[in-house]
Amino acid sequence: MTTTTIPAGFLDGTMTIPELRRAWADARKRVFRKARRQRIAAKESFLRSGH
Numbered sequence: 001m002t003t004t005t006i007p008a009g010f011l012d013g014t015m016t017i018p019e020l021r022r023a024w025a026d027a028r029k030r031v032f033r034k035a036r037r038q039r040i041a042a043k044e045s046f047l048r049s050g051h
Helices: 017-048
Strands: none
Touching: none
């Protein structure tokens, strides 16, 4: 598993594991959503250009 950015709150013990998991899940969802939006935008511009 690659090392992802760990919130500082987790390192000093103020953040619990469930909070950490939720933060990671949210970050992953945001990344996926952004990637999907970019893919859709690329497809639309491809279709618009007449191919």
